[in-house]
Amino acid sequence: MELRQLQYFVHVARMQHVTKAAEELHVAQSAVSRQIHRLEEELGVRLFMQRGRNVQLTPVGQLFLRRAEEILHDLDRAVNEIHEFLDPEVGEIRLGFPHSLGTHLIPKVIASFRRKHPNVKFRFRQGMYPSLIRDVIEAEVDLAFISPMPDKNDRVEGEVILxxxxxxxxxxxxxxxxxxxxxxxxxxxxxxxxxxxxxxxxxxxxxxxxxxxxxxxxxxxxxxxxxxxxxxxxxxxxxxxxxxxxxxxxxxxxxxxxxxxxxxxxTIALIRRSGEKPSTVVKLFHDYLLNYFRNEYQPN
Known part of the structure; x- marks a missing residue:
């Protein structure tokens, strides 16, 4: 089984369309179809079924998707940890937040952080309350601002910051x-x-x-x-x-x-996945945020 097969499989599963996944991956559609077919042959199961022009995961495909995403996530973390070991000031932080924070709070705090750590990159994802919690749980983001703090969810943890x-x-x-x-x-x-x-x-x-x-x-x-x-x-x-x-x-x-x-x-909280040790750069940003909102933040 090849890493490329897992990557192609996850892209097709998320987009539910082979052609669109191929366009996003910048490869030929035939290459994606061929790798998916080889993966199914190796596993001895069908991962997708056709639904008009789209494809849909089979029940075993849904099971395999969760594991494939975990594998790719762990690989990304390993690569990032190596880069951060070589230079803790270089890395990427994936941050989620609701639309209501996007016009003022997020730009303000990111600008403040980057004045001290200019080489850190950010990838942002905006969403509604349920989708932000899901993004944290499914490792689509490292941290998320959310309002209010989720109750009775043992898969996320965090603190009210504002x-x-x-x-x-x-x-x-x-x-x-x-x-x-x-x-x-x-x-x-x-x-x-x-x-x-x-x-x-x-x-x-x-x-x-x-x-x-x-x-x-x-x-x-x-x-x-x-x-x-x-x-x-x-x-x-x-x-x-x-x-x-x-x-x-x-x-x-x-x-x-x-x-x-x-x-x-x-109340606005900062949440992360429960029980997971953050990467060096994510911990750096997390600790910075806690200090920023305790000691520096001014509403206007």
């Missing part, structure tokens, strides 16, 4: 737009612009409204803070966003009003 307040955002022509503070209950008759299902900010806003004595009337849904902010600025409703998502200013901004009651906050 707690931030959420603010109400209103169209500038809204009657309460000029206030410094409001009670959330004052918005009970307004239409809300909320994050779509699956985004961690949605249940936070929903629970805050419930605590204030009402359930929000949803007019529009979006998947990024920029979208939510833009809809509100356009007069399509009101919403609640984290302070850091409101730090960037433009000519097309909603009014930002602090919430007096109830106190609406979110």
């Amino acid at each position: 707690t931030e307040s959420l603010c109400a955002i209103l169209p500038k022509e809204h009657p309460l737009a000029g206030e410094e503070y409001i009670d959330l209950g004052q918005l009970k008759d307004d239409t809300f612009v909320l994050f779509s299902q699956g985004y961690s900010l949605r249940p936070i806003v929903w629970e805050a409204c419930r605590t204030a004595g009402f359930l929000p009337k949803i007019g529009f849904e979006g998947e990024e803070t920029d979208t939510i902010r833009g809809f509100v600025a356009a007069g399509m409703g009101v919403s609640i966003l984290p302070e850091m998502a409101l730090s960037l200013q433009s000519s097309f901004m909603p009014a930002v009003v602090k919430i007096r009651e109830p106190n609406v906050t979110r």
